[in-house]
Structures are given as C-alpha cells and as structure tokens.
Amino acid sequence: xxxxxxxxxxxxxxxxxxxxxxxxxxxxxxxxxxxxxxxxxxxxxxxxxxxxxxxxxxxxxxxxxxxxxxxxxxxxxxxxxxxxxxxxxxxxxxxxxxxxxxxxxxxxxxxxxxxxxxxxxxxxxxxxxxxxxxxxxxxxxxxxxxxxxxxxxxxxxxxxxxxxxxxxxxxxxxxxxxxxxxxxxxxxxxxxxxxxxxxxxxxxxxxxxxxxxxxxxxxxxxxxxxxxxxxxxxxxxxxxxxxxxxxxxxxxxxxxxxxxxxxxxxxxxxxxxxxxxxxxxxxxxxxxxxxxxxxxxxxxxxxxxxxxxxxxxxxxxxxxxxxxxxxxxxxxxxxxxxxxxxxxxxxxxxxxxxxxxxxxxxxxxxxxxxxxxxxxxxxxxxxxxxxxxxxxxxxxxxxxxxxxxxxxxxxxxxxxxxxxxxxxxxxxxxxxxxxxx
Numbered sequence: 001x002x003x004x005x006x007x008x009x010x011x012x013x014x015x016x017x018x019x020x021x022x023x024x025x026x027x028x029x030x031x032x033x034x035x036x037x038x039x040x041x042x043x044x045x046x047x048x049x050x051x052x053x054x055x056x057x058x059x060x061x062x063x064x065x066x067x068x069x070x071x072x073x074x075x076x077x078x079x080x081x082x083x084x085x086x087x088x089x090x091x092x093x094x095x096x097x098x099x100x101x102x103x104x105x106x107x108x109x110x111x112x113x114x115x116x117x118x119x120x121x122x123x124x125x126x127x128x129x130x131x132x133x134x135x136x137x138x139x140x141x142x143x144x145x146x147x148x149x150x151x152x153x154x155x156x157x158x159x160x161x162x163x164x165x166x167x168x169x170x171x172x173x174x175x176x177x178x179x180x181x182x183x184x185x186x187x188x189x190x191x192x193x194x195x196x197x198x199x200x201x202x203x204x205x206x207x208x209x210x211x212x213x214x215x216x217x218x219x220x221x222x223x224x225x226x227x228x229x230x231x232x233x234x235x236x237x238x239x240x241x242x243x244x245x246x247x248x249x250x251x252x253x254x255x256x257x258x259x260x261x262x263x264x265x266x267x268x269x270x271x272x273x274x275x276x277x278x279x280x281x282x283x284x285x286x287x288x289x290x291x292x293x294x295x296x297x298x299x300x301x302x303x304x305x306x307x308x309x310x311x312x313x314x315x316x317x318x319x320x321x322x323x324x325x326x327x328x329x330x331x332x333x334x335x336x337x338x339x340x341x342x343x344x345x346x347x348x349x350x351x352x353x354x355x356x357x358x359x360x361x362x363x364x365x366x367x368x369x370x371x372x373x374x375x376x377x378x379x380x381x382x383x384x385x386x387x388x389x390x391x392x393x394x395x396x397x398x399x400x401x402x403x404x405x406x407x408x409x410x411x412x413x414x415x416x417x418x419x420x421x422x423x424x425x426x427x428x429x430x431x432x433x434x435x436x437x
Contacts, residue, residue, distance in 0.1 A: 005375050006410050008382035008424070009402075010050040010094075010254055011043045011394060016060060018070045018288075019258065019355070019386050020393075021278045028391045030071050033083060038391035040084050043091055046398030047412050049382060049423050050092035050123060051084065052201075053077040057101055058134050062287060063296065069287055078110055085118035092420030094123035094201055099156040100149060101129065101138050104177070105184045108160035111198045112167065112190045120194030120419035125201040126217070128153050148181060150208045155182040157200065157216050163188055164197040195419035196429025214240035217251060218426050221384055225255040225360075230379040252381040252424055258359045258388060261396040265363045272361045275388050276352045285348040288355075292332055302348040306337045368404035375410045381425075 013036065014020060021027060028035035040051045055077045060067040077095040084093060093114065097107055115122035128149040132141035144152065159177040166173040166188035173188040202213045203221035213220040214237055224233040234253050241251060260275055262268040280288075282302035290297050294312030311329040340350040360367050374380050387393025405411035415423050 005378065006412060007371055007375050007380070007405065008049045008254075008412070009043075009046065009397065010052055010092075010382060010384045011039060011048055012052045012054065012256065012384050012386045013039060013390065014054045014386060016054070016056060016071055016074055017386075018279055018284050019388060020071075020390055021275070021388055022071045022390075023281070024278060024389060026389055026392060030074055030390070033080075035391045036080055036084060037087055039387065039394060040088055040091060042391070042394045042398055044088050046394065046402050047415060048091055048385075048394075050094050050420060051081075051088075052094040052123075052125060052384065053080060053096060055096035055098070055127075057098060057129070058137050062290070067287075069283055078114055081122075082114055082117060085114070085121065088121075090121070090415040090418065090423065092121045092123050092199065092423065093118055094125050094199070094420075096125040096127055098127050098129055099153040100144055101134065101140065102156075103184070104156045104159040104182055105163065105186050108163045109189045111160070112164060112193070115193035115195065115198050116190060118193075120196075120421070122193070123199040123201055123219075123420055125203065125221070126153060126157060127203070150204070150212050152181040154212060154216060155179040159184070161197070164192060168192045168196075192429075193419075195421040199420050199424065199426065210237050211240060213237060213251070214246070215244040218421075219252045219254055219381075219424065222253065222255045225257045225383070227373060227377060227379055230255055230374065231377055234379060249425075249427060252426065253379075254382045254384045255380055256386060257383040258386050259367065259397055259401065260359060260361045260388065261364055261367060261400055263363060263400070265366055268362045268366075272359070276356055279388065280348055280352045280355060282348060285351040288351045289347065292329055292336070294329060300347065303346045306340045306347055306350060307333075308337070364400040364404050367401055368408065371401075371405060372408060372410055 022030070028038070043051055054074070056074065059072060066072055077097070081093040081095055095111070095114070097111070111122055111124050130144045130146045130149045135141035135143060159179070159182050162177060163175050166175045167190050169188070171188055171191055174185070175188055176185045177183055199218045200216060201219045201221060202209070202217035204210065204212055205223060220237060222230070222233055224230045230253070237251065238248055241247065260268055260272045262271055285302045286297050286300065289307065292311060293307060293309070297307055300307050311333050313329065336350065345353065360370060362370070385394065385397065402411055406413055417423055421428065
C-alpha cells in the first residue's frame with residue numbers, strides 16, 4: 001500500500017425494511033434488547049466507528065392498514081442507545097432525529113445527555129419531513145412547506161449548536177434564538193461532553209441536501225456505493241465546502257452498503273441468491289410496486305411480467321412518495337415495464353435487481369480488493385453497513401473481511417481514541433469553521 005488512508009465501517013440497524021430478513025428462523029426481534037446488544041458488541045469487536053439507529057415517527061401503512069409484511073414498530077432510538085452506552089465502550093451511538101417534529105431546546109438537551117452518558121460517543125443523524133401523513137401524529141399535518149424543510153433544519157441545527165456552545169461557558173448560560181422557523185429562550189442545561197458536542201450526520205441527496213451537508217454535517221450518508229458514482233458525489237459535495245468556510249477534513253463520506261461474503265466467490269454468489277430471494281418474497285415484490293401503481297396488485301403473479309395497467313393518478317396516501325404521484329407515476333411505471341420487458345425480468349426479478357444495487361458479493365479476498373480500490377481512489381471514508389440478518393449479519397465482516405483489510409493496512413487495528421469524533425478522524429470542536437445557519 002502506498003496510501004495512508006484507511007476505511008471504516010458503521011452499522012445501520014434500520015428496524016423496518018425488507019433488506020433485513022426478519023422472516024428467517026435465524027433472525028432476532030426488532031424489539032428485544034438482546035438483538036441490539038449483540039449486533040452493537042459485534043460491531044465494536046470489529047472496530048466499527050458507529051452504530052446507527054433508524055427512527056420512524058409514524059408506523060408504516062399500506063393502503064390505510066399497518067404494513068406488517070417486513071416488520072412493524074421499533075423502539076425509540078435515544079432510549080435504545082442510552083441502554084447500549086452501558087454495554088459498549090468505544091463505538092459511536094448515532095440517533096436519527098427529525099428537525100420538523102422536534103423542538104431544538106429539548107432535542108439538543110437529550111442528545112447532549114446521551115453524549116455525556118456515553119463519554120462523548122453520541123451522534124445525530126439529521127432528517128427532515130414535510131408531509132401531513134407524519135404530521136398527523138403531532139397535530140401539525142401540512143404546516144411546513146416543502147421548500148422550508150431544509151431552512152428549518154439549518155436554523156434548528158444552528159440553534160442546537162448555540163446551546164451546546166453556551167454549555168461550554170457554563171451551565172445556566174442564557175441562550176436566545178429568534179429565527180423565522182425556530183425560536184426559544186432558555187439557559188444552557190448541560191456542560192459539553194469529552195468530544196465537545198454530538199457528531200452531526202446527514203443523508204440528503206437533493207441539491208438542497210448536499211448544500212445542507214456541506215454547511216452543517218460532519219458525516220454524510222449517501223446512496224452512491226458504486227466507485228465512479230461515489231467519486232463524483234464526493235467531488236460535488238466537497239466543491240461546496242469552501243463557501244461555508246470548511247475544508248475537506250471537516251466532512252466524511254459513508255455510503256450505504258450491504259456485504260454478502262464467504263470463503264470463495266462461488267460460495268458468496270450462492271449465499272447472495274438465498275439472501276436476495278429471502279429479502280424479496282413474492283408478497284414483498286408485489287407490495288414494492290403497489291405504491292407506484294397506487295392500487296392493489298394482488299391479482300398479478302410475482303413471477304410474471306410487470307402490470308400492464310396504468311397507475312392511479314391521484315395521491316393515495318402520504319407514504320406514496322412525490323416521485324410516484326400523478327403523471328410521474330405513469331411515467332415511472334412505463335419506464336419500469338419497458339426495462340423489465342427488455343431484460344426478460346419478472347416482477348420479483350425486477351424488484352430484486354432494483355434493491356440489490358448496494359451489495360458487495362464475493363469471497364473475502366475479492367471484496368478486500370474492491371474495498372482497496374475505494375481507499376486508493378479516495379472515494380469514501382467508510383461504508384454504512386445494513387446487515388441482512390440481525391443479530392448475526394456482521395459476523396462475516398468482522399471475522400472474515402476485516403482481518404484481510406487489516407493485513408493490507410487499510411483498516412484500523414485499534415480505536416484511536418475514546419470519542420466518536422476522534423475515531424472518525426474529525427477535527428476537534430473549535431478547530432473547524434462554525435456551522436452555517
């Protein structure tokens with residue numbers, strides 16, 4: 001190796017998704033603490049930098065009914081991470097928390113509390129929401145214009161930053177914020193942790209999201225795991241940093257990825273066949289299409305062609321994303337139908353292909369070669385791993401892949417510090433530019 005760069009891993013415990021094979025008899029529970037403990041401790045044994053928890057503010061629904069095909073419900077992220085802080089020592093603990101349906105003073109205090117309790121290992125994955133479907137749980141349905149969601153997020157993060165900075169001056173230091181979308185008055189409730197403040201993560205991929213990450217995030221998630229795509233994405237975001245007074249060292253890149261590994265490439269391909277077909281059952285494949293078509297598709301065979309009927313044009317519910325509303329749904333369905341027909345793919349095969357784009361499949365040595373390419377290209381700082389099984393889904397990475405990477409000198413052999421900020425290689429608080437409002 002001629003590079004001093006190294007790769008890192010984080011683990012993303014999503015809780016609600018069909019990427020995790022909850023139907024397997026080897027799967028744990030998304031409620032029981034044992035599932036969380038085992039996977040967090042396995043990740044820490046593998047020197048993962050962080051354990052990420054997804055968060056949902058409303059149970060998923062499908063045509064007005066609770067969607068329980070993949071899994072339904074999950075514990076509160078900060079509560080779960082506080083419990084994990086007691087049974088781990090070095091791994092970072094990152095909570096997904098929403099800037100639309102929280103208040104900055106309260107959330108900043110809770111995140112500061114987790115940071116103190118964990119000895120400086122807390123992180124905040126910043127997400128936004130503007131739909132009335134989620135807002136109904138908060139009596140705020142539709143109150144936030146779509147264009148304002150990142151404006152509020154920026155003001156929210158800046159307000160939290162001011163509160164954390166004030167804590168460094170002493171508990172009780174007065175703080176007053178009076179922005180258009182965020183305002184409060186109150187004393188700083190807690191002192192800073194060993195890392196100064198929680199590490200800030202962000203995952204938006206729109207132009208607004210990329211700009212927000214460039215101005216405010218310490219780490220950016222992305223859906224760009226392909227090497228060329230990852231290089232282009234990182235270059236685009238990095239070119240935005242100087243206008244916010246920031247350098248390349250201030251922001252780390254962690255695309256999402258799934259690893260299916262074995263001793264040989266052939267064994268890994270065989271395992272991948274089982275994984276993908278277990279992830280995408282016939283029922284899951286049909287459910288995958290229904291939000292796009294906006295109607296029940298149970299009369300169609302998952303092993304047959306995509307539906308030859310047009311989608312419902314009207315919005316069905318808040319979970320039907322903006323890409324699948326109105327005429328855009330018709331266009332999307334037509335494109336998907338033509339693509340599947342051209343490749344001779346059934347509904348299930350088409351869904352498997354679309355949902356397997358982030359997967360590394362191969363023997364330990366083969367995948368170590370691929371990871372090394374990312375390191376040498378400077379494309380990413382790490383991968384945020386979504387395990388296909390919980391809680392054993394990281395075992396192959398920790399026991400098989402990581403030793404290969406360590407032998408090549410491209411993966412840590414120990415934690416470099418005690419805080420999340422240190423282990424990510426981020427500047428200390430105060431060394432980099434202030435967060436932009």
